Amino acid sequence: AQKITQTQPGMFVQEKEAVTLDCTYDTSDPSYGLFWYKQPSSGEMIFLIYQGSYDQQNATEGRYSLNFQKARKSANLVISASQLGDSAMYFCAMREGNFNKFYFGSGTKLNVKP
C-alpha cells in the first residue's frame, strides 16, 4: 500500500482564494510526522509545515495550515489567500516513528490564476 497518497495531480485556484491540497497517509506506527514541501519550477524543495502525530493543535505557518484528521489519516494543506507565487508542485511526506525514511507522495501541481 502507498504510504502517502495525493489524489489531485493538478489544481487550479483563483488568486486571493483559499485552496486545499489533499493528502492521506498509511501507517500503523503511533508516532509519525507529516510534512508539506513546495517545489517551484526551479526545482528547489521548500519546507512549508510540519505536524507531529501527537500534536493536539493543527499546525499553522503564515498562510499555510495543516488540517490534521488523525482518525481519517489525512493531512490536507490549506493555503489561504493564494498568490501567483504559490504556483508550484506540492508534496506531502511522512516520517514513521524512529525510522529514517521519509515517504513522499506523487505531488499536486497547483496553478494560481490571476
Added chain:
Amino acid sequence: GAGVSQSPSNKVTEKGKDVELRCDPISGHTALYWYRQRLGQGLEFLIYFQGNSAPDKSGLPSDRFSAERTGESVSTLTIQRTQQEDSAVYLCASSPARVDEQFFGPGTRLTVL
C-alpha cells in the same frame, strides 16, 4: 548561512559509464539524505546517514548504487554502469540532530544517453 550544495548541477553521461554526485550538507547537520526524483514524480528515498551510525541503505534500487559519507561532512553518491532509467534529478538533504525538517540542495540533474 550557506545552504546544502550539490555538484555538478547537471551531468550528461553515456550508458555504462560511472558517475559520482556530491553533496555538501549544512555545517553541523548530522543527518544526510539522498533522494531520486524522476520527471514528474515524487521523491524516492535512497539512503540516509546519521552521524557515525551505519547508514540506512534500504532505498538503494540496485547494487550499482552506493554512497559514502565521512563523519558529518561531504557525501558522494556513485552510480556504476549507468542505465537510461537512472536519468533523474538526485536531491540531497540535511537536517540537524533530532529535528525533522530537511533542508534540500538544488539537486543534480543526471541524463544518461
